Amino acid sequence: MGVTPEQLKTLTDKAKRVRIDILKMLTECGSGHTGGSLSAADIATALYFYKMKYDPKRPDWKGRDHFILSKGHAAPLLYTVLAHAGFIEHAELCTLRKLGSRLQGHPDSKCVPGVEISTGSLGQGLSVANGIALAHKLDKTPNRVYALLGDGELQEGQVWEAAMTAAHYKLDNLCALVDNNGLQIDGPVAKVMGVEPITDKWRAFGWEVFDVDGHNMEQLVNALDKAETVKGKPVMIVCRTIKGKGSKVFEGKVEFHGTTPSKEELEIAVKEISQEAVCK
Numbered sequence: 001m002g003v004t005p006e007q008l009k010t011l012t013d014k015a016k017r018v019r020i021d022i023l024k025m026l027t028e029c030g031s032g033h034t035g036g037s038l039s040a041a042d043i044a045t046a047l048y049f050y051k052m053k054y055d056p057k058r059p060d061w062k063g064r065d066h067f068i069l070s071k072g073h074a075a076p077l078l079y080t081v082l083a084h085a086g087f088i089e090h091a092e093l094c095t096l097r098k099l100g101s102r103l104q105g106h107p108d109s110k111c112v113p114g115v116e117i118s119t120g121s122l123g124q125g126l127s128v129a130n131g132i133a134l135a136h137k138l139d140k141t142p143n144r145v146y147a148l149l150g151d152g153e154l155q156e157g158q159v160w161e162a163a164m165t166a167a168h169y170k171l172d173n174l175c176a177l178v179d180n181n182g183l184q185i186d187g188p189v190a191k192v193m194g195v196e197p198i199t200d201k202w203r204a205f206g207w208e209v210f211d212v213d214g215h216n217m218e219q220l221v222n223a224l225d226k227a228e229t230v231k232g233k234p235v236m237i238v239c240r241t242i243k244g245k246g247s248k249v250f251e252g253k254v255e256f257h258g259t260t261p262s263k264e265e266l267e268i269a270v271k272e273i274s275q276e277a278v279c280k
């Protein structure tokens with residue numbers, strides 16, 4: 001455990017590549033979820049390229065850690081990290097949402113290697129994560145389970161049933177993360193139906209809670225390391241993020257929840273994210 005400055009730089013660069021690939025695939029496709037894919041790019045990068053154990057050649061490897069994208073509409077992010085991790089070919093990314101493609105608008109576990117569970121109907125992922133974590137407890141296997149939720153998703157009642165369940169069964173092999181970007185499909189979460197105080201709520205439900213800047217790679221990886229040391233209860237990492245993070249074109253703009261960049265917007269964003277050429 002512990003992260004070196006070189007590792008941090010590599011991870012930060014990786015998150016930039018991930019953002020650029022997300023934007024390229026969404027621009028090519030012309031439909032899909034931009035804001036919530038970009039806001040969670042650092043989180044997914046820390047998980048897939050720092051913390052989680054997996055084998056892309058054997059997606060069903062019994063020793064793997066599990067990632068549940070409960071906010072399934074951020075599928076472009078999941079597909080991108082799966083491509084960078086070697087589960088699918090990079091070239092396949094440009095087939096997003098095309099007829100016959102495996103890369104549907106929401107992830108399908110039946111056809112995409114590395115997708116643990118089909119998601120998209122908000123509120124369900126943490127319950128699935130609980131089941132997998134409980135099974136590993138019963139089997140006395142060391143695998144860990146990670147679930148990523150949206151803050152708007154916290155409005156779903158099932159999330160809180162799952163919160164109770166995880167604490168009841170002392171699922172200390174479970175780490176959930178919330179992408180706390182403050183916006184949902186059609187406005188600020190606080191206006192639609194407020195979910196604050198998020199940290200206090202999870203603590204009251206019996207969870208260990210860490211609160212981090214979800215775009216600060218060092219804070220993210222340190223929280224993921226610390227989560228592994230917690231015993232007897234599940235861990236929630238509240239990640240304070242910006243919807244559309246990466247470019248002024250999208251940042252904090254609710255209209256980019258479910259719309260995609262134009263070619264011109266893509267060009268501006270890629271320049272902002274990195275001075276390098278658009279990745280092949």
Ligand SMILES: Cc1ncc(C[n+]2csc(CCOP(=O)(O)OP(=O)(O)O)c2C)c(N)n1
Nearest residue numbers: 036073120121122150151152153183184185
């Ligand atoms: C059960 C259910 N209700 C409604 C939707 C439609 N929907 C898709 S994304 C979204 C907003 C989610 O907001 P949040 O969880 O904050 O996601 P993020 O901002 O991170 O993209 C909604 C309501 C859905 N997918 N599932």
